[in-house]
Amino acid sequence: MKKVFAYIVALSFFNVAYAQEKSPVSVTMNKVKLEFMVDQAGQPAYALFYNQKPALKKSFLGFSLADDSTFYKGFKLIGTAKKQVDENWKPVWGEVSTIRNHYEELTVHLQQQSGLQRKLDIIFRVFEDGVGFRYEFPKQENLNYFIVTDEHTEFTLTGDHKSFWIPGDYDSNEYIYTTSKISGIDNQPVVNAATDIAVRTAPDRYSVQTPLMLKSDDGLYINIHEAALLNYPAMQLHADRGTYKLTASLVPDAVGNKAYLNAPCHTPWRTIILSDKATDILSSKLILNLNDPSLIENTSWIKPMKFVGVWWEMQIGKSTWSYAKNRDDKDADGKLIPSGLHGANTQNVKRYIDFAAKNNIQAVLVEGWNTGWEDWFGNWKENVFDFVTPYPDFDIKGISDYAAAKGIKMIMHNETSGSATNYERQLDTAYRLMNKYGYPAVKTGYVGKIIPRGEHHDGQWMVQHYARVAQKAADHLVMLDAHEPNRPTGLQRTYPNWMASESGRGNEYNAFSTGNPPAHETILPFTRLMGGPMDYTPGIFKLKGYAPGNAGRQLHTTLAKQLALYVTLYSPLQMAADLPENYEAHPDAFQFISDVAVDWDDTKILEAEPGDYLTIARKAKGTGDWFLGAITNENRRTTSLNLNFLEKGKSYDATIYMDAPNADWKTNPEAYQLKKMKVTSSTKLNLKLAAGGGAALSIKLSK
Template sequence: MTPLIKKTNKMTMTNKVLTLFTIALLLGLSQHTVAQNFKISSRDNQTTINVNVDKQITWSVTKYGVEVLPEVKIDMSVDGKPLAENPKILSNKTITYNAPITAVVPHKSKEIQDVYNELQLKFKGGFGLQFRVYDEGVAYRFHTKKRGEIEINSETLDITFRSGTRSLFPEEKSMYSHYERLYLDKKLDSIASGQFCSLPVMFNTTDAIRILYSEADTYDYPHMFLQGNSSNKLSALFPKAVAEIKPQPGRRVDRNVIITKEHSYIAKTNGTRTFPWRFFVISNEDKTFIEQDMVFKLSSPLAIENTNWIKPGKVAWDWWNANNIYGVDFESGLNTATYKYYIDFASAYNIEYVILDEGWTKSTTEILGFNPDIDVKELIRYGKEKGVGIILWCLWKPLDENMTEILDTYAGWGAKGVKVDFMQRADQYMVNSYTEIARECAKRELLVDYHGAFKPAGLRRAYPNVLSYEGVRGNEHNKWANYITPEHNLTLPFIRMAVGPMDYTPGAMRNAQEKNHSINFERPISLGTRAHQVSMYVIFESSLQMLCDAPSAYQKDEHTARFISQIPTIWDETKALHARLGEYLAIARKNGDNWYVGAMNNWKARTLDIDFSFLPEGDFEMTIFKDGANANRYAEDYKIEKINVDRNTRKTINLAKGGGWTAILKKR
């Protein structure tokens, strides 16, 4: 009996060990083979993100019942190791958020309603993810919680689109760029490996759904680019952190550099932080891209206490018109008399600022002293007397090398702001430089306008003294090219302007239809009608809005100048009335008690019906600036008229080829 009992006990122990081993093995395998899925939808239930956590992290988006983004793969390589390889979830949480944001400098709306549902995932290994779903789009970002500094070697974003998707592709030849691109209509599978674009970028699906992609809240981190591989997939590309540079030999030694050495990483940064939001605006209505404000909503809140000194406004600008002043008793050019004339013009037309562009300094590198023919201190004094502020242009490179002394000097003179030019990069150091300039200028109550710049990515919410960015192929290109067409002008609001203000520099007073156009660097001519240029003051968003032509040109046609001078540069409310990318656009905007309507057209003459039901109760006097009867032949032909309207008014407007229509509505 005893041996039998011993044998039985031995077998029982063996079975127990095998059972425990089997359970442990199955548990271990389950952690690697059983995927976890999460779903989160927008408030209107039209948009849904499906997140899949398996051996890697992927997600997809459904909108209007269509899977518009079949697969998005994401990861980050930190200190040489991928974060999301066999990821293990520690916790998940869903929140709903609904609160207003008040914009200090409103480009679309003063009160922005921030409404979203958010999925929060926390993973083993000290990282997490946030997914947000808005009615107008989706967004995600990583965050990490690690000690000390970390190196981000790379970031993975592989976006797979539906077959047949096309892109309006702002192709770059180099990441060293002014980011002033045309939008090339390309099938995704025609974009080969090695071809890449800057952001923002627009995609058009075969289901007539548009998808805009860009980023927000980008701090201490490079900007993203997207590259192709001859398929329906695009992947993230980043500039490496710069280790060494040297000046480019030749005539542009003061502004262009050659990157001679790069680090192996794209960013070295704090180990505990959030990373930039990556977002998609998705809609089958083009109006959505005009009215949405995703970058602002996804960006860090106000970082400065006193904002009362920040005054948006219009600017009389010198460089585009080559100081072509006439009918005066002095020789125009880079001299004190010319700029006093600009100040007199600005004062007479209630224009808030004059920019002294390239040429006012002793040299482009010696920017603490001025050109002996220009007395900057006297111009600032004279401008103050006339109620006009002076903004000073400078190159980024010398500013970066001596920022404290230069900004102290400009502020000490009484300048109102700086226009910083020729950054031309989007690596981590340059992104940090933008932040430093904004912060240091805010300390000294200086406004900022970035030229030679990448696109807006959220800095202006934290530092509302940042009033505008270039990063747009705008009116200046009319000085040397003929591709700034009405179609291009009607592409910009849906893509580039969708991420923030753009310093396009409107206001050309020499205008031509396509067959009459010619290129003239000293006396540039715009494509499209005079009314097309005027409508930009309502349609194009920039709280520091230029009048690009010469004071003499505006004074010669005082009616145009007086009309433009009445249009503000910030807006309490924005409503898109008609919108078709590349074809036409009509927008109504509110400032105080007044409303403003702008309409623009491509090369096809058309009519649009304007419904004034956006108006409050009461009667309004409407002053209209529209294409003249002969604008299809002579682009400078226009007509100004006044009529009375109310919220029950419906009006059909006529737009010439490359035409425009603008109305100022004041309550009676």
């Protein structure tokens, strides 16, 4: 059902540039109001209001181009157009089965008053929960190919808001979040301390990444990000700690330019989500709605799934990705000498396949299966992997046949070591191999400095590379899980085979570093996950004593919280990340992972506060069953839940996986208990969460 009303089309010419300063153009949708104006210097600007109070003060817009450093002033407003859209659409997979796309659009047409008299359009879409806007460069005589050297988009805050941020790094999103006022933003100490991140490039100490989560002193939640990032660098934000003004800061290329464009063209959308309720921020579909519909016509082959993998054992040092100790460890015939520690060997992989087949897990990932791992990292080397040659102890055909006989899919792994040029040359070869052996999905990786040398993970060239890989995967009917790309911006609507990304600090940091603090998973949904699903790799059961040579290393969660993450951190490709033997030691707790869905008809954000707590309930696709996850930070918490989201008149069998009374993430993380009970829509529950703890509920229709 789609309704589009184009109800105002106005073309007005002004003799003076400041006419709109006195009478701004405005659009209101429920509690959200946008005002657009052009000031006396011909500078376009906007302001944003929520519930009749300022949310963003007057904020200027525009660019510097290589041949016009002042393409942000001297404009006149030559026309406006408005329209309304109200439609529903169905995602291929997701957190809900139907999404409403309801907005009022304002297009402003600008033209320079002198010089080349170039034109610029700005498109605003005002939703009930925020605003998205982008720049459009229309086809015109005096603007063809051009270079963006800076974007001057501003987000001028009304005060010194509380912020949840990570450094504005061109090459990594894998930092621990800092919570501070805007006036306290300084990423240099954070960057310097983050020695567990392989590549760090953060030249502006006052720059932060998006999505940026903010909260004002009077309780307004603001989330700033972008949508539909294609053919453009990722946007970071420079914070003026004195004026509380945030300004777009684009990731540069190897020669310092930001973007190479050809009119007609447009930028990604800049997004601002607003509410006086934290739960509304997480419920918003504004970013998805600003992305284009699927480019893939037949999506029947795209199937959300759970998987296990030969991965965590390498992270904790039990086995290795490499076949030999190093590249020079060879016998007299020049062949690599096996170290005996290689994880991706046929016998070990079959063990994971057997476990998956017994436990309702659909697939198995294997890393380290292909040659090249002896010399894969740290040398800025272009030709590392060929993506098709297995190590001698990995029987790719035998493993594929064995998995198929047990109804298990295999997930390919293509680590590039940052060498995107090498990967692009071999994409067709790599994906033909996946098709040959029936691999329905691939996990890609970009650990290390990028090649082309001088490019960054979040620059324009790499943004286009990630999209090319998604399209190539779609051409071969392969689903994609990308690690180390730019943070997502809703492109899973356009490329629904792009199921998940890492693009953040995942569970793996608990394996080889100081790990993630207990509040980390309560912040991620308000930041990293705003743009799309995250392959966080939850489900670690052995929470202490898992790292050889480091007895004190541990996860900063309880076991019950690891279960809850399957609900609170959404991904349609969801990993059960621990070793099979650690799951076999707790079969009652593993039952939740076996049961939990990865595709949903409905989602209810029951309670939320960034950095503190989160409770989400989700209804499994095509069933009447619900799953619920509740998590907290380092503080113990009791949460009271009303199950009124359940269907009235129905009875349900609930299994509650919760922290034991003496559980604590630091001293007793693996203590949990199970409780079974009948529940209905009128049931109210009190759940006690340990410090760093959580609870997971399986709520199934009674038979």
